[in-house]
Amino acid sequence: MPSWRPQLEDLVSQCDNPCGDVWVLEQDGERLVGRTTLQEHAPPWGWTEQEKGEPSLYMTTSMTDPAFRGFKPGTLMAWWAVDRAATLGLWWVRRDCMFPELATYYSSQGYDLVREVEFKGHRLFMMAREAERLDLAEPFHR
Numbered sequence: 001m002p003s004w005r006p007q008l009e010d011l012v013s014q015c016d017n018p019c020g021d022v023w024v025l026e027q028d029g030e031r032l033v034g035r036t037t038l039q040e041h042a043p044p045w046g047w048t049e050q051e052k053g054e055p056s057l058y059m060t061t062s063m064t065d066p067a068f069r070g071f072k073p074g075t076l077m078a079w080w081a082v083d084r085a086a087t088l089g090l091w092w093v094r095r096d097c098m099f100p101e102l103a104t105y106y107s108s109q110g111y112d113l114v115r116e117v118e119f120k121g122h123r124l125f126m127m128a129r130e131a132e133r134l135d136l137a138e139p140f141h142r
Contacts, residue, residue, distance in 0.1 A: 025077055032065065034068075039058040056085065058093075059078065060095065092129065093111075
């Protein structure tokens with residue numbers, strides 16, 4: 001996506017998020033590979049009252065450096081969120097997106113489409129994956 005912005009200042013400005021934490025994926029402490037935000041609560045639209053009451057993480061604003069596409073950093077971050085949620089004793093990782101292609105990509109990471117909703121003139125794909133402990137190194141060995 002053209003929105004990849006690896007500037008440190010941009011990431012620092014997003015760290016003041018009262019709803020969650022910004023996490024970065026880096027290579028050897030020198031190069032930024034990706035970033036995501038994990039929030040304790042999903043936004044109020046698109047989820048039922050029951051779903052909003054279930055312990056979960058909401059994953060948002062994920063981006064990766066296209067130069068690392070072959071290493072699947074987006075998948076690593078998505079699976080890390082699933083493992084982190086399980087470690088914290090939570091039930092789900094939830095996320096949403098506006099593009100069908102991105103929903104397909106998230107499906108390849110094990111996230112299920114829960115429903116589609118209209119929000120502010122956009123179609124959103126509401127997705128979730130049950131939290132579970134994962135061996136994050138296993139899928140990336142070739």
